[in-house]
Amino acid sequence: MSNKGFDLSHYAGKICLAPMVRAGRTPLRLLSLDYGADLVYTEEIVDKRLITAKRIENKLLNTIDYVNDAELVLRIAPEEKGKLVLQIGTDSPERSCEVINKVVDDISSIDINMGCPKPFSILGGMGAALLSKPELAKEILESLVSISKVPVSAKIRVLNKREDTLEFAKMVQRTGVSAIGVHGRRRDERPNDKNRIDEIKEVVDYLDIPVLANGESGVIKEYKDIERFKEKTGASGVLLGRIALSNPSIFRKEGLHNMETEIINVLEKSCMYDEPFTQCKYVLSRILGSQLEFDPRAWGVEDRYYYWKKIHQERDTPNRKRKLEEEKDSDITFHDITFPMKRLRMCKSALTPKCFIRNYCFKEGWPQPTFTTWKRESDGRWEALIEVNNQKHQSRIAQMNRRMAEQVSALCAIISLGIRDELEGEWEE
Structure with missing residues (x-):
């Protein structure tokens, strides 16, 4: 199957915030864009959650919200236009098509998770489970490419045999996708295991579409390390996960911010976009890292919280005034x-x-x-x-x-x- 004519430059040469569960939400995505990221991936969202979610135009925050019962599934800010990659977890061609039909006007591209090794994904037949089901993976991607108005991509891991990795990657390319992300560890390997840079390079050399290299967070310490990783693999672009979570300013060519600045900036975005407390806490705990038990507070942010609370209230002033007048009588x-x-x-x-x-x-x-x-x-x-x-x-x-x-x-x-x-x-x- 040939590519539908999608512009391959959407992914080509891009430095991206990788998809991360619990972390790839509005505040971190926007902060990454501010710092210089070209594209930002959402956290993996299971197809059913989006299918059953309600789309809401949130006029107070000027966002598009997808809400499922009492849960905020996805919040999209205007600044993400043309730069937001929705990653979904799915084992169904039909449901993946339902998702793209529902959200296509709010995202710039869609990515299928075929690399997550966590039990939740594997047991649900999603993520890395699709690596052992190439026919199903092919059907999902072909179905999406055939109807999607935005570029489609997939993110995989290297398989146990190099030839199997190349065969799977070639199958993905033949479906007509616009790019493929490749994590350099196998399904049973974890962050402490070495990233297989040479195997990522083999995929790059074997394919004709953009390849985004992933898995080097343990080595990347500053922006120039991103370029080194890109050069070693020959990849068109790079996906940054754990390092971007612990140091969001890794995307800054000018250099990293200190920890306190990172914390304050995350809190600022969280207040601006009304991020749930538990999600904000998770990101902050990853930034604090080993300092968590010694340094659990972020200083001087109370004024920012009340500033954004006031802004939200002012945006709702007509409603508030109307209500107060109604309450009097x-x-x-x-x-x-x-x-x-x-x-x-x-x-x-x-x-x-x-x-x-x-x-x-x-x-x-x-x-x-x-x-x-x-x-x-x-x-x-x-x-x-x-x-x-x-x-x-x-x-x-x-x-x-x-x-x-x-x-x-x-x-x-x-x-x-x-x-x-x-x-x-x-x-x-």
């Missing part, structure tokens, strides 16, 4: 209350707020509570109003889904009725 009791969704999952013996308020109404002989829910146009979040015994209660803090909005509003009613002490568990955040 309203018969609703408002609260600034929320709690994380994990509290529901941890709630094994205690009742949830919604179950508790229903039981309370039954005990008091009141009608069962009623809920009114709606989705905000500004950011796709949900709000809910609960009516209990002719009294209305609502939280000003919107939630990621309808279920959470109703639970939080139920907690508001419990507090208003003065019966919070009767509800077991720590709920409020």
Whole structure:
């Protein structure tokens, strides 16, 4: 199969942020672009998560969000236009095509993970599992190339036999992809094992499409080392993973920033784009590395947090002013209350707020509570109003889904009725 006419220059000569689970999210991707990366890969996202996600235009952050229930699956910033490579994990030609049809207008290219050796991918038939299923890998890539309006690529590992690596890589090229990424370790090898530069070079010499070399993070310490790696392999471009996570400024030709600057810059982007705390914490812990137990704080960033919080609030000022005016003459009791969704999952013996308020109404002989829910146009979040015994209660803090909005509003009613002490568990955040 010939290439569909995609511009091979999309990948050719590019220095890229490699796909990394939990790390390749909006803040690190944008920081890498600021520092000089040519392309940035998303973390690997399983096809089903994107297929079931809802696409939302987030007007507060000026981003495109893909949200699945209460989970932010993917957030795309305007600065990533033409530079964002979506990597998916899949074992299905049909689902991979569903994904590209859904997201094609928001990404610059799509990459199929055929190299991840982690159990989750392998057991799901994805990642490096596809290296032993060349016919399925071929079908996935051919299906994507046949319908995609953006370049398609694949990322693989070297196989146990050199000839098998070359045969697999040639098959990938024949599907019509625009590039291939090659990690120089085998499926059962880990970062401490030597990167097989000579085997990457063999793939480069064997193919006619751009090859992106990967796997040298343990050796690369500064920008000029990237060029050395590129020269040794003869690769068209380079994928940087672990080194870009511990030192995002590796993409700067001018040199690395110190650790404190790296931390402050990551936090700045995290505040700008409302990155979930746990994801931000993971990236910071990788930057801190061995310093984590001695140096757990990032200094002087509180002002940046409140700065971006104020900016987000100002962007929503029309809505906030409208709400305040409505609240003055309203018969609703408002609260600034929320709690994380994990509290529901941890709630094994205690009742949830919604179950508790229903039981309370039954005990008091009141009608069962009623809920009114709606989705905000500004950011796709949900709000809910609960009516209990002719009294209305609502939280000003919107939630990621309808279920959470109703639970939080139920907690508001419990507090208003003065019966919070009767509800077991720590709920409020």
